[in-house]
Amino acid sequence: MFGAGRYSIPRPVTRNLEDLDSVQSVLLHSDLEPEWLDSVQKNGELFYLELSESEEEVLLQNSCPEMPAVNHVRFRENEAEIIQEGSRKERKYELKKWTKMLKRKSLLPKSSGKKGSGSCSVHPSGPTSILKHRSAQKMGVTVQQRYKDVSVYVNPRKLYSAGEEEQQRLLEALVGIVHQSSWSSRRVEKQGRRDKATGGVSEEKLVVHGLVPGSSAMKTGQILIGDVLVAVNDVDVNSENIERVLSCIPGPMQVKMTFETSVFEPEGTSKQRNKQTQSSMNNLVRLLWGEDTLDPQQAVQDVPHIVMFLALKLDSETSKDEQEIIYQYPISEASQKLKSVRGIFLTLSDILESITGTEIISSSLFLCEKLVQVVYWKESDKLLIIGLPEENVPLYQLRNMIENVVRTLTFMYGSLDSAFCQVENVSRLDHFFNLFFQRALRPAGLQPSSSPGAQQQDPCSALFLGGFPGLRWLTLPQEVKMEIDTALSDLEAADFAELSEDYYDMRRLYVILGSCLFYKGYLIGNHLPKEDLVDVGFYCQHYCLLALAAEQRVGQLVIWREVFPQHHLQPGEESSLTGYREPEARYFLLIVGLRHFVLCVLLEAGGCASRAIGNPGPDCIYVDQVKATILQLEGIDASIEERLDSPSIPPLACADWFLPAARDRLESLSTSPMLSKLQSSYKAGSTPGSKRSLFGDTSHTPRKQSPPRSSRAAEQGSEGPVGEESTNAQPVLEQATRKKHTLPNPFHSGSLKKNSSEKDTEFLNAIKLTSGPENTLFHYLSLETMQGIFITPTHKEVAQLGGSIHPQLIENFYQCCLSIHSIFQQSMRKEKKKKAGSGISEFSKAAEDPDLVREYGLLFECSPEKWTDQKKPPPTMNYWVVGRLIPHPKPQECYVCFHDSVTDAAVELAFKLSFGLAA
Amino acid sequence: MDEEGGAFLVGVATASGLPLFCRPPRPQVPFPLVGALHGVHLFGAAAGAELRQAATPTAHLGWAGYGDSLTLIGLSPGPAPARILDSAFGAMVLLLGREQLLPVRNEERLKRELRGCFPLLDSLLSPGGGWGMGAPCWPLPPGPARDALQERLRRFAGAAGTDLGCVVWGGGVAWLSTAPWGALPEADSAPLRALLAPPPPEGALRGGVAARDLPVFLPNSSPEVPLRLLQLRLLPGVGVGLLCGPRPSLQLLLTQLVPQFWGPVLEQLRARPRPPPLPPQVLGYLLIHRGRRQSGILKGAGPGGALPPPLRAAALRRLLRLLEPQICPKSGGRGPHGRPKLCYLALPTHTGCCLLRPELTLLLLLPPGTPRDPLSPTALSALSALGHG
Incomplete structure (x- = not known):
């Protein structure tokens, strides 16, 4: 019945309902055609964003007047389909029956719906015949x-x-x-x-x-x-x-x-389609940055910025003007000056290579009264340059950004050449770089909408956090983790029963390589290898999908495109060791978003699955299955919200509590936030068994000690006991925490009465860094570069603390973390190069580079900004920002911010325990 | 490639593109390359974009134009080539005067005259370069002996009709200067110091000039009007320098004033000043005070696990490079709480600690594994030992 070739999966007409999942049965029996079906572009790509109810109204009010309803006829193969377009809202609620695009036989009845006051009533048979006639003459008109x-x-x-x-x-x-x-x-x-x-x-x-x-x-x-x-x-x-x-x-x-x-x-x-995509892309930019500016480009008009892709070797016969510019954005006043001096960039990249033997990274120019940094990326005989002013983006950040851009473009198009040299990509690249420059030049504009339910996101920290490699991870209780992992594993098994290809003796269309799940911008489940996760993460971050999901602006999001993950396409050296070769395959990325959840799935066509021919669009069944997975997980958002509301582990303190003079005034108040935090921690403590573990990997004991232990050994220059983690570790930890809390002063001012059993629970669950009465840990950031994630307190935890100095402190902390991170990166790079040169594996501890910076600390002094008392000087408080690099066995970076009063031993111990984060 | 090598400095007449000098001398930098570098800079200037710097993983290239007639192009392994270019220009002004340099009138003559600057420029480009990082130097320890010597110096300088004078020990190891000399801006005093105390060639502490009378133009204070720099040797390894007007002749100084003032204390001067009493963990230090750099490397073995003495200077330089963003942050880089008060770096072989204050910066080299708590007290006591506490 179904020969070779690619067909979409037909839906069987009658089914035994009890066998099916309720969600699946709903999907099975619905005749709803997906709304995104007609947004699919010619090359199979799809970027469909449907806003939530409130958003759409706002947007519709402000958008340019849409074209009035048109009817148009589309000729596809031998059929004519009459498609009526209405506004998005109407389409959402109307049932229409469409013919499947790729099928020759239609299993669903074909009829055209008539809508509204269109002055034509069309029967499919009538005009179809006429137009079919015509189709022979005017193909594709x-x-x-x-x-x-x-x-x-x-x-x-x-x-x-x-x-x-x-x-x-x-x-x-x-x-x-x-x-x-x-x-x-x-x-x-x-x-x-x-x-x-x-x-x-x-x-x-x-x-x-x-x-x-x-x-x-x-x-x-x-x-x-x-x-x-x-x-x-x-x-x-x-x-x-x-x-x-x-x-x-x-x-x-x-x-x-x-x-x-x-x-x-x-x-x-297909201008219609392109325009539609364009308008949805423009809507995306407008949505993210506020609806008032009609043209986001105008807001950054006077800041010189540019991205250019230049050819280094020119065809000398044809000397056209601007021949070497393969791509340029923006084509506006802002980039004129930089464009006119592109000769500098080309010449410099040549000269510096001959002088120093290494490729040029960056150069600085002074123009338009600003210091503009230009970063370079050379690939074969083409040069990509990005220029931005120093005051907007410091140089080290810009260097990271060009690496991210190159990585994302390679992920999306396969190589920089294929991205820039194909003419049809130009509009999409324009949109890509529009977003890029908006994020770089107007990060504060990336504000949440004024909807009351949106949680307050600190825009500055969002900017800095975007500079870190990896995605933000949220630690969850074990049961929730298991539920998520089970759901993801079910999806990846692709056992769709009757909806799967196996039922029809067909080869699978795709193999699901892995998936990752985001909730409100946090990564809560991941089954992708690190390289793929980083690629997908960059893509999502670039298109600000996570920011969208965090605010619940997404009614529905469907994205489909072919991608080129370098991890699979260009395998590293390890493959030659293991003898495994990646199959010749094409890879696709499917992203489905519903309300707060975004689920990204990486699919492989080829190898085990059937090969992809042409430019396949998204298959409805797969999209529906992914959506079903999200719907299954709907129930967990309550427990995630509970986790977000509960006090953080390790608990944080607010910087304002430490200002000496202010403390007297606030003492009565300070007890109450602590009080409420403790009280809520009792609620969390009521389930003492729930340990927050990082990856839900039940084979590991919850307290994994080996990485810190070996680092301590290395640091002191002597070989410490590098033993496996033993069950002794746990009592040591508890003892340590208990010891900390039996220091001379009780950790709490003592006015709270509680019985001893609760106290014990509290001790077991809490890991505090104290030097006396109060907790002194202000903020932390743990960068697991091996897994491609980082952990930092959630927005709610920070919002609970409040304070006036505290947000500044956090901003300062993130800024320092970024600069410390760049220093760590530099020294790691040098070490890697040296080790690669001498043939040692980069994970071995032998012959450590004496240049490797292991720890970097900064001591700051701060005082409240508005100090009205003229007689006394403003109170000051000292705090440390310390970053530690743990290179072996897996690279990890830990940044903490704490008050100056903590003793060294306590901080050292806390580092060893990784502040209770790693497990 | 050695991380310290490869630096070069080229001076070019802006209008004609004629290279005026090149240190180290070619063939390291071929002539077409010089032309290309200059051309790129000119092209940018014509289009309204002033090219300042270009960076690769191993080196930084910098351009600086002076007065529209002179362009300096320099390559340095460290991150701030602009500083080297400005210092080089200062050295050229010191010896030739601003009017000779800008505008460039007679290029051939200028080329000949610039040869006199080559020793200074070479010392600037040498691996220890930067004037103050090469040989260690420290001030005399505070105390009555120092005050007496300083008073004597002041009177000696007064007798010569000036208030700018200094005494140099051991080729720049230790200094004593009058207050006005100490108040000279760094742009002036750094090249002067390099001139007065060139790093001695190996084992040649006994050599050096016996007496010298040079016209110098202070780059900052008097770039057009020359002063006389009188350099006299009191003892082998001890010299005195004065900046005077035209009046006291060298002969007069040598025959009359030097024996009169310095004769009685010759024995005292012979004793080489001791290094300042730093805390025992400190293996080396660098003090940057009002732009002036002053450093010292302790020769002792130090606590167990410390770096051996020969490697300490390089480690100190590396620390300086790593901490550069904190020491001189760019304008946009400050966080909401400004500069940190103290910062430290822990490496496997040593620890660096840097005390940052508005007017001075103190960088200390400490043994590895130094805990965090004693850093602040150590830095403060080192600072007081150096006379600024």
């Missing part, structure tokens, strides 16, 4: 009907054609439109125009056959011969009532006449 409003000045006192006897020809006399009736309608039919003659001869469409010279119709210049007059001042007219309508015009006035014109357009350009 789209006929589009468009409406246009023309304002025509009409003066009833003045008549253009003389003659009293032709008084009934008001149309000609007043307006100047010549219409031939009766026999002309026959002419229309001969010419094959779409004729809506439903009544007698007298009632027919008013086709413009001619224009009186010098008339107002002629003067407008917009009325063409062949247009059809459908309405005058929004009153439907035809040849019968036009005279009556026109005679009602009281005096000289502007009359709005609505014409319908036919425009022939070759389908190859």
Whole structure:
């Protein structure tokens, strides 16, 4: 029944319902065609964003006026499909039956729905036959009907054609439109125009056959011969009532006449679709940065910024101007100066290579009174450069950003060459770099919408966190983790029962390589290898999908594209060791977002699955299965919210509590936030068994000690006991925490009465860094570069602390972390190079580079900004920002921010325990 | 490639592109390359974009234009070539005067005259270069002996009709200067110091000039009006320098004033000043005070596990390079709480600690594994030992 080739999976007509999951049965029986189906572009790509209810209204109000509803006919293979377009909202709720795009046999009934007040009622059989005829002649031509409003000045006192006897020809006399009736309608039919003659001869469409010279119709210049007059001042007219309508015009006035014109357009350009995609992309930018600026580009107009892709070797025969620019963005005033000095960049990349033997990384220019940093990336004989002012983006950050851009573009297109050198990519690249520059130059503009439910996200920390490699991870209780992992594993098994290809003895279309799940921008489940996770993460971050999901602006998101993960396409050295070779395959990325969840799935076509031919679009079954997985997980968002609401582990303190003078005043208040935190921690402590483990890997004991232990050994220069983790570790930890809390002062000011059992629970669950009465840990960031994630306190935890200095402290902390991280990166790179040169594996501890920076600390002093007391100087508080690099056995970086009063031993111990984060 | 090598400095007349000098001398930098580098800079200037720097993983290339007639192009392994270029220009002004340099009138003559600057430029480009990082130097320990010597110096300088004078020990190891000399901006005093105390060639501490009378132009204070720099040797290894006007002749100084003032204390001067009493963990230090650098490397073995003495200077330089963003942050790089008060770096072989204050910076080299708590007290006591506490 189904031969070889790619078919979409048909839906069986009758089923035994009990076997199916409720969700699947719903999907099975619904005849809902996916709304995104017609957004699929020619090359199979899909970027479909449907906003949530509230958002759409806001956006629709502010967007440019959409084109009025049009009907157009699309020729595809041997069928004609009539598609009616309405506004998005209407389409969402209407049931339409469509033919499947790729199928030859239609299993679903085909009928066209009629919508609204369209003036044509079309039967599929009628015009189809005519148009099918036509299709032989005009292959791939789209006929589009468009409406246009023309304002025509009409003066009833003045008549253009003389003659009293032709008084009934008001149309000609007043307006100047010549219409031939009766026999002309026959002419229309001969010419094959779409004729809506439903009544007698007298009632027919008013086709413009001619224009009186010098008339107002002629003067407008917009009325063409062949247009059809459908309405005058929004009153439907035809040849019968036009005279009556026109005679009602009281005096000289502007009359709005609505014409319908036919425009022939070759389908190859599919401008309609592109425009639709463009408008949805522009809407994305506008949505993210606030609806008031109609053109986001104008906001950054006066900041010199540019991205260019230049060819280094030119064809010397044809010397065109600007021949070496393969791609440039933006094409505006902002980039003019930088573009004019592109010769500098080309020359420098040549010269520096000859002088120093290494490739150029960056250069600084001073223009337009700003210091502009330009970073380079050379690939084969082409050069990619990005220029941004130093004051917006410091150099080390810009270097990271170009690496990320190159990685993302390689992920999306396969190589920089194929990304930039193909003409059809230009508009998408424009959008890509539009987003890039908006994020770089206006990070504060990336604000949440003013909807009341949105949680406050600190824009500055969002900017800094974007500079870190990896995705933000949220630690969850074990049960929730298991639920997520089970759901993801079920999806990846791709056992769709009757909906799967196996049922029909077909080869699978795709193999699901892995998936990862985000909730409100946090990564909560991951089954992808690190390289793929990083690639997918960069893609999501670049298109700000995580930010969207965090605010619940997404009603539905479906993204499908072919991707080129370098991890699979260009295997590293390890493959030669293991003897495993990646199959020749094509890879696809499917992202589905619903409300707060975003699920990214990486698919492979080829190898085990059937090969992908051409440019396949998204398959409805797979999209539906992914959506079903998300719907299954709907229940866990309550427990995730609970986790987000509970106090953080390790607990944090607010910087303002440490200001000496302020403390007296706030003492009464300070106990209450601590009180409430403790009380809520009792609630969390009521399930003492729930340990927060990092990856839900039940084979590991919850407290894994080996990485810190070996680092301590290395640091002291002596070989410490590098033993395996033993069960002794756990009692040591508890002892340590208990010891900490039996320090001279109780950790709490003692006014809280609690019984001892709760105290014990509290001790076991809490890991605090104290130097006395209070917790002194302000903030932390743990970078697991091996897994490609980082952990930092959630927004809610930070918001609970409040304070005036604290947000500044956090901003300072992240900034320092970024600069410390760049230093760690530099020294790691050098070490890697040295080790690669001498053939040692990069994970061995032998021959450690003496240049490797292991720890970097900064001591800051801060005081409140607005200090009104003139007599006393403002109180100051000292705090440390310390970053530690743990290179072996797996690279890990840990950054903490704590008050100066903590003893060294306590901090050291806390580092060993990784502050209770790693498990 | 050795991380310290490969630096070069080229001076070019802006308008004509004629290279005026090249240190180290070619063939390291071939002539077409010089032309290309200069051309790129000119092209940018014509289009309104001033090219300042270009960076590769191993080196930094910098351009600096002076007065539209002179362009300096320099390659340095460290991250701030602009500083080297400015110092080089200062050295050229010191010896030739600003009017000779800008505008460039007679290129051939200028080329000849610039040869006199080559020793200074070479010392700038040498691996220890930067004037102050090469040989260690420290001030005399505070105390009555120092005050007496300083008073004597002041009177000696006064007798010569000036208030700018200094005494140099051991080729720049230790200095004593009058207050106004100490108040000279770094742009002036750094090249002067390099001139007065060139790093001695191996084992040639006994050599050096016996007496010298040079016209110098202070780059910052008096770039057009020359002063006389009188350099006299009191003892082998001890010299005195004065910046005077035209009046006291060298002969007068040598025959009358030097024996009169310095005769009685010759024996005292012979004793080489001891290094300042730093805390025992400190293996080396660098003090940057109002732009002036002063450093010292302790020769002792130090605590167990410490770096051996020969490697300490290189380690100190590396620390300086790593901490550069904190020491001189760029304008946009400051966080909401400004510069840190103290920062430290822990490496496997040593620890670096840097105390940052508005007017001075102190960088200390410490043994590896130094805990965090004693860093601040150590830095403060080292600072007081150096006379700034």
